[in-house]
Amino acid sequence: MKNKKVDRRILRTQGLIRKALIPLIVSKGYDAVTIQDVLDHANVGRSTFYAHFRDKDDLLLSGFDELMNELTAHVKNESLESQSKKKTVFKFSLPLLDHANQNRLLFKALLGNRGGVLVQKRAFEMVVELVKHELQADERSSKLSAIELEIKSHFYAGAFFSILKQWLEGRIKALPHELDLHFQNLCRI
Amino acid sequence: MKNKKVDRRILRTQGLIRKALIPLIVSKGYDAVTIQDVLDHANVGRSTFYAHFRDKDDLLLSGFDELMNELTAHVKNESLESQSKKKTVFKFSLPLLDHANQNRLLFKALLGNRGGVLVQKRAFEMVVELVKHELQADERSSKLSAIELEIKSHFYAGAFFSILKQWLEGRIKALPHELDLHFQNLCRI
DNA sequence: TATTATATCAAACAACATGTTCGAAATGTA
DNA sequence: TACATTTCGAACATGTTGTTTGATATAATA
Numbered sequence: 001m002k003n004k005k006v007d008r009r010i011l012r013t014q015g016l017i018r019k020a021l022i023p024l025i026v027s028k029g030y031d032a033v034t035i036q037d038v039l040d041h042a043n044v045g046r047s048t049f050y051a052h053f054r055d056k057d058d059l060l061l062s063g064f065d066e067l068m069n070e071l072t073a074h075v076k077n078e079s080l081e082s083q084s085k086k087k088t089v090f091k092f093s094l095p096l097l098d099h100a101n102q103n104r105l106l107f108k109a110l111l112g113n114r115g116g117v118l119v120q121k122r123a124f125e126m127v128v129e130l131v132k133h134e135l136q137a138d139e140r141s142s143k144l145s146a147i148e149l150e151i152k153s154h155f156y157a158g159a160f161f162s163i164l165k166q167w168l169e170g171r172i173k174a175l176p177h178e179l180d181l182h183f184q185n186l187c188r189i
Numbered sequence: 190m191k192n193k194k195v196d197r198r199i200l201r202t203q204g205l206i207r208k209a210l211i212p213l214i215v216s217k218g219y220d221a222v223t224i225q226d227v228l229d230h231a232n233v234g235r236s237t238f239y240a241h242f243r244d245k246d247d248l249l250l251s252g253f254d255e256l257m258n259e260l261t262a263h264v265k266n267e268s269l270e271s272q273s274k275k276k277t278v279f280k281f282s283l284p285l286l287d288h289a290n291q292n293r294l295l296f297k298a299l300l301g302n303r304g305g306v307l308v309q310k311r312a313f314e315m316v317v318e319l320v321k322h323e324l325q326a327d328e329r330s331s332k333l334s335a336i337e338l339e340i341k342s343h344f345y346a347g348a349f350f351s352i353l354k355q356w357l358e359g360r361i362k363a364l365p366h367e368l369d370l371h372f373q374n375l376c377r378i
Numbered sequence: 379t380a381t382t383a384t385a386t387c388a389a390a391c392a393a394c395a396t397g398t399t400c401g402a403a404a405t406g407t408a
Numbered sequence: 409t410a411c412a413t414t415t416c417g418a419a420c421a422t423g424t425t426g427t428t429t430g431a432t433a434t435a436a437t438a
Contacts, residue, residue, distance in 0.1 A: 005436085007383095007384075007385070007434095007435065007436080008434090008435060008436090009384085009385050009386075009433095009434065009435065010385075013385080013386080031220075031306070034423085034424065034425090035424075035425070035426090036423085036424070036425090044386085044387090045386060045387045045388065046387090046388085046389095046425095046426085046427095047386080047387070047388085047426095047427080047428080047429090048385075048386055048387070049426095050425095050426065050427075051385075051386085055425085055426085113306075113310070116306075117220070117302075117305075117306055121302065124351075147361060147362070147363070148371075150355065150360065150361055151352060151355075151361060151368075151371050151375075152375065154348075154351045154352050154355050154361075155348045155351065155352055155372070155375050156348065157351060158347040158348045158349070158350060158351020158352065159343075159344045159345065159347045159348040159351070160347070161347060161351070162313075162343045162344065162346060162347020162348070162350070162351075163340060163343050163344055163347065166339065166340075166343050171339065172336060172339055172340060172343075173336070174336070179340075182337075182340050183344070186340075186341065186344050188377070194407085196405095196406060196407080196412095196413070196414070197405090197406060197407090198404095198405065198406060198413080198414050198415075199413095199414075202414080202415080223394090223395065223396090224395075224396070224397090225394085225395065225396090233415085233416090234415060234416045234417060235396095235397085235398095235416090235417080235418090236397095236398080236399080236400090236415075236416070236417080236418095237414080237415055237416070239396095239397065239398075240414075240415080244396085244397085
């Protein structure tokens with residue numbers, strides 16, 4: 001499937017640009033970050049940037065998709081393991097919190113107050129899908145109507161996302177498994 | 190307290206500018222709205238704008254504060270009335286949904302996908318306060334630790350806000366009281 | 379290694395947005 | 409009416425965006 005070897009320069013350049021973005025988001029907030037900033041910190045020419053990315057949002061999302069793949073892989077693996085242990089309500093929670101904890105800086109940059117709307121939206125949609133998926137797998141919820149499923153999944157996804165953000169901002173001090181426990185306890189379906 | 194009569198021109202101008210903003214947010218999204226757009230649609234000179242507002246965010250928030258005062262007044266009134274009727278978990282929900290329903294376009298513009306991060310944050314903080322307030326008034330939750338209160342309030346606020354947004358986007362078709370019922374049912378504390 | 383392909387670069391560019399300043403004109407207030 | 413204040417519009421410096429150019433550097437390949 002992936003036959004074509006990519007020119008090493010392309011990988012190098014894209015890497016430089018992507019890596020330059022994160023610290024800038026952390027320090028200035030996504031909206032305030034200018035393409036010029038990225039250029040300066042990545043030491044890359046203006047025209048080179050536009051050879052690879054359409055604009056700032058494109059850059060952000062391109063890196064984000066990568067991250068998402070890692071994350072979902074991690075979450076699904078861990079979820080399988082924890083399947084047998086306890087009968088928690090939502091299995092995605094702990095692995096996701098773990099992963100967020102390990103990449104705290106990145107997650108805080110993307111999901112925190114300084115992150116952009118775009119990423120927030122995409123990330124939240126992912127959580128909604130995770131919740132929805134587990135609800136459908138659950139026998140108790142299997143007889144939900146479409147609208148009830150919609151409401152329920154957004155309810156729990158919103159709740160989780162909200163807690164996650166507060167936690168990343170440092171306003172909730174807890175270890176991943178502690179926060180997970182709190183979340184699961186509040187989710188008595 | 191409010192002795193000084195405000196120059197009619199000021200009220201007129203600020204009104205024109207504020208009113209011009211909302212439809213622009215609806216059509217382009219807040220981030221894409223330019224001050225020049227506002228100037229054109231409000232038929233107001235550039236220097237006049239800066240005589241009243243520091244920048245775009247300032248304009249947005251100035252209108253928002255107004256809205257919030259109305260809203261909280263409405264919510265608190267209605268909450269008192271519904272106090273006796275049923276023992277719902279959260280009393281703020283129905284009045285807030287009602288108010289949002291009556292000003293649907295405005296709410297959708299501010300809280301929806303096209304709204305800005307700033308307003309979202311402020312609005313969400315308001316919901317958090319409402320939830321926290323009711324939790325503290327509830328005898329069952331009175332013995333919560335600070336951190337538990339923090340988690341719990343963000344849990345339910347996030348859940349509510351999430352549903353509210355989906356509802357405003359039209360992806361959940363329901364009347365205010367129906368959505369409220371769904372929310373209350375999911376909130377079995 | 380030599381050749382070929384293509385990625386990068388710097389520089390310049392037009393288009394646009396921002397925020398400030400100015401005096402003249404319009405409009406409210408008393 | 410006379411005065412005070414607001415508005416206007418035009419110009420301005422500054423900064424960002426996205427495109428184009430031909431020269432240069434570097435990777436892939438034979």
